[in-house]
Amino acid sequence: MSEVARKICLLGDFGVGKTSLVARFVRNTFSDKYLTTVGVKVDSREVATAAGPRKLVVWDIAGKNALDSVSQAYIRGASGLLLVADGTREATLRSALYLQVQARTTLGEVPAVLLVNKLDRVDDWEVKPATIAELRKTLPVFETSARTGDHVEAAFAELAGRLPA
Amino acid sequence: MSGFQRLKDLLLDDERAERTRVAQRLDALEQRRTTPDELPALVEGAAQGPAAARLSRALAAPVADALGDAVVARRQTIVDALFPVIGPAIRKAIAEALRSMVADLNAAIESSLTPRGLRWRLEAWRTGVPYAQVVLRHTLRWRIDHLFLIEPGSGLVIHRESAPGLPDLDSDAIAGMLTAIGEFVRDSVGREGGATLGSADVGEHLLWVEEGPRARLACFIRGAPPAALRTLLRERLERIHERFADPMAQLQAGAADVGAALDAALDLPGLESAARALDDAPVPARARWPAWIVALALLVALGAWGVHEWRWSQRLAAAQSTLGDWPGLAVQRVTREGGGLRVRGLIDPLADPPQAALAALLPPGAPLALDLRGYIATDAPIVERRARALLAPPDGVSLSFDGGTLRLVGELPQAERAAMILRAGMVPGVAAVDDAGLVAREPRLRAAFDALRATVESRRITFEGDAEAPADAAALAPLVDDLRRLLAVAREAGLSPVLRTWGGADGSGTAARNAALRAARAGWLARELSVALGVEVFAELEPAGDPQATLARVAAVRIDLGGGGR
Numbered sequence: 001m002s003e004v005a006r007k008i009c010l011l012g013d014f015g016v017g018k019t020s021l022v023a024r025f026v027r028n029t030f031s032d033k034y035l036t037t038v039g040v041k042v043d044s045r046e047v048a049t050a051a052g053p054r055k056l057v058v059w060d061i062a063g064k065n066a067l068d069s070v071s072q073a074y075i076r077g078a079s080g081l082l083l084v085a086d087g088t089r090e091a092t093l094r095s096a097l098y099l100q101v102q103a104r105t106t107l108g109e110v111p112a113v114l115l116v117n118k119l120d121r122v123d124d125w126e127v128k129p130a131t132i133a134e135l136r137k138t139l140p141v142f143e144t145s146a147r148t149g150d151h152v153e154a155a156f157a158e159l160a161g162r163l164p165a
Numbered sequence: 166m167s168g169f170q171r172l173k174d175l176l177l178d179d180e181r182a183e184r185t186r187v188a189q190r191l192d193a194l195e196q197r198r199t200t201p202d203e204l205p206a207l208v209e210g211a212a213q214g215p216a217a218a219r220l221s222r223a224l225a226a227p228v229a230d231a232l233g234d235a236v237v238a239r240r241q242t243i244v245d246a247l248f249p250v251i252g253p254a255i256r257k258a259i260a261e262a263l264r265s266m267v268a269d270l271n272a273a274i275e276s277s278l279t280p281r282g283l284r285w286r287l288e289a290w291r292t293g294v295p296y297a298q299v300v301l302r303h304t305l306r307w308r309i310d311h312l313f314l315i316e317p318g319s320g321l322v323i324h325r326e327s328a329p330g331l332p333d334l335d336s337d338a339i340a341g342m343l344t345a346i347g348e349f350v351r352d353s354v355g356r357e358g359g360a361t362l363g364s365a366d367v368g369e370h371l372l373w374v375e376e377g378p379r380a381r382l383a384c385f386i387r388g389a390p391p392a393a394l395r396t397l398l399r400e401r402l403e404r405i406h407e408r409f410a411d412p413m414a415q416l417q418a419g420a421a422d423v424g425a426a427l428d429a430a431l432d433l434p435g436l437e438s439a440a441r442a443l444d445d446a447p448v449p450a451r452a453r454w455p456a457w458i459v460a461l462a463l464l465v466a467l468g469a470w471g472v473h474e475w476r477w478s479q480r481l482a483a484a485q486s487t488l489g490d491w492p493g494l495a496v497q498r499v500t501r502e503g504g505g506l507r508v509r510g511l512i513d514p515l516a517d518p519p520q521a522a523l524a525a526l527l528p529p530g531a532p533l534a535l536d537l538r539g540y541i542a543t544d545a546p547i548v549e550r551r552a553r554a555l556l557a558p559p560d561g562v563s564l565s566f567d568g569g570t571l572r573l574v575g576e577l578p579q580a581e582r583a584a585m586i587l588r589a590g591m592v593p594g595v596a597a598v599d600d601a602g603l604v605a606r607e608p609r610l611r612a613a614f615d616a617l618r619a620t621v622e623s624r625r626i627t628f629e630g631d632a633e634a635p636a637d638a639a640a641l642a643p644l645v646d647d648l649r650r651l652l653a654v655a656r657e658a659g660l661s662p663v664l665r666t667w668g669g670a671d672g673s674g675t676a677a678r679n680a681a682l683r684a685a686r687a688g689w690l691a692r693e694l695s696v697a698l699g700v701e702v703f704a705e706l707e708p709a710g711d712p713q714a715t716l717a718r719v720a721a722v723r724i725d726l727g728g729g730g731r
Contacts, residue, residue: 004321004323004413004416004417005321005322005337006321007319007320007321007341038342038345038346038349039345039349040342040345040349041342042320042337042338042341042342042345043335043338044335044337044338044341055337057320057321057337057338057341059320059341059345069352070348070349070352073348073351073352074345074348076318076319077316077318077319077320077321078319
């Protein structure tokens with residue numbers, strides 16, 4: 001029996017690119033249709049951290065701007081959160097932060113990393129660099145692109161490194 | 166260069182350079198434009214190059230759409246193209262199915278006459294499950310492919326065991342999805358009722374899930390497992406809850422012995438063998454005694470029913486035997502009806518009623534119904550009874566019937582004898598009349614009459630000297646007795662005798678005196694006999710036919726029969 005895996009959840013508004021990020025990060029085990037039927041898709045991948053390899057079980061929860069009862073059940077037992085926002089839609093950043101607040105009622109304080117996605121379309125971003133700089137004071141923020149893969153590994157590795165031992 | 170030109174160059178130099186770059190790019194694109202002739206070569210090149218996977222992904226959707234359109238638009242072409250593929254595939258599938266069926270049939274036939282087969286038949290009879298299903302349940306192989314111990318909250322795998330030789334799978338992802346689906350089912354179907362996902366068919370696997378507060382056991386099974394496995398899974402899960410307060414927390418805390426302890430607690434090979442042993446084990450006695458009681462009750466009921474039926478068959482046989490020998494009764498059918506007997510048949514009016522005899526054979530209170538119609542029986546006792554009723558034989562006449570012949574014995578007056586013989590031949594059931602023993606009465610009476618007549622006429626009453634009456638009147642008594650018998654016989658024979666007396670005298674006196682003396686003596690005897698017998702007696706002078714007889718001192722009686730009796 002290897003080391004116990006850690007559960008992390010991707011939270012973010014609809015269309016921010018959560019599933020694309022997971023696809024970039026892990027090998028796909030299950031079809032994306034689970035997202036529309038069950039509302040979640042679970043994959044896993046091992047990540048190298050300073051403390052050694054760590055297996056992450058990634059719960060990609062269907063995009064919503066608020067957690068309903070089923071989503072609350074899905075995030076139960078998660079050790080960390082990946083909050084995903086779309087840089088071209090500033091409203092999704094607020095949704096991601098609101099989802100973190102909601103998740104806190106179920107999980108308590110758990111490590112979280114914010115991914116501002118769609119870096120490949122940075123020219124269209126509504127999210128201002130100043131905003132990102134301000135957010136970096138409270139949680140790690142990564143500007144990612146699921147399309148190019150920029151900073152995706154780093155974001156997952158950052159969260160893996162912050163997970164409790 | 167003019168100043169205007171220089172100004173123009175300064176203002177438009179960047180735009181010109183940009184336009185030149187665009188023109189060059191357009192030229193380059195023009196040169197790279199592919200033609201339909203070049204496309205196959207380009208696709209082949211891409212398929213063999215590093216972008217092969219990307220090409221496959223890119224083509225997957227349009228190729229699927231194109232195939233779908235082709236199935237709709239050019240179905241026959243698709244069918245023709247697939248024909249060489251589908252045929253062997255179908256044949257292979259059929260061959261596999263037949264091979265499996267033959268294997269199952271072989272197992273069933275091989276087991277049908279063995280102790281194991283008989284045990285399975287008994288099991289099928291006891292449980293009501295078809296024999297084939299019992300055979301399949303015992304012969305189909307099953308095994309546990311994967312056993313996951315999952316934390317219910319997070320869906321993370323606490324521990325996992327898999328059968329050897331199986332390809333690796335992402336147990337964490339599977340456990341996570343299983344948990345998510347369970348939550349989805351609970352939320353969408355179970356609501357607040359706490360319903361959970363207990364089992365599911367997953368491809369060729371059967372998934373059984375056992376829920377616990379701190380751990381969930383998910384078992385992926387191939388084949389048809391016995392029900393005992395479910396019980397064992399529950400026991401394993403309960404044991405884990407007993408031994409580990411929070412197995413996930415203990416694992417995350419890095420407790421060294423938790424993994425080994427979970428290995429021992431789950432024990433996949435042991436689980437399989439225990440389930441097989443339980444499945445083959447006989448049913449515990451605790452679960453069997455109700456069946457034995459039911460079986461015993463059935464046996465007792467069956468025995469009671471058997472005794473009851475045997476008694477009734479005995480009663481039926483006795484009734485049939487009794488009625489079969491019953492004179493004047495022709496039985497058509499004896500049946501059980503309404504807890505009693507019903508007899509159908511024919512009965513002669515002179516036959517004895519059979520009710521009392523039948524009632525003696527039945528239990529008290531059992532109903533007895535007789536459906537009997539009349540007929541003329543030819544049974545000997547009934548024919549004899551009928552002959553007695555019709556002929557009414559007087560005293561002195563007896564009759565008997567045997568072998569179709571009515572035998573008459575006795576004595577009757579001639580006329581009655583003739584009438585009886587005539588009527589006897591008409592009695593139903595009588596084929597012949599034996600009347601040799603039935604004689605006429607008249608000849609015997611006439612002989613007796615004649616004998617008495619001779620006796621009477623030979624008797625003499627003697628007189629002394631010239632006496633007109635005998636010295637001893639008692640000498641008359643024998644004569645009176647004989648005459649009384651004679652008169653009785655005459656009455657019986659229908660004769661009407663006339664009594665006459667005559668007297669005699671010796672020849673020592675005068676003729677007149679002798680004549681007077683003969684008349685006196687005949688008169689005296691006539692008077693005495695008339696008084697003694699109560700009939701008229703006539704006195705005559707001399708007996709007819711023998712004059713010498715009067716030459717003695719006697720008196721006697723002569724009997725005449727009217728109508729030429731002598």
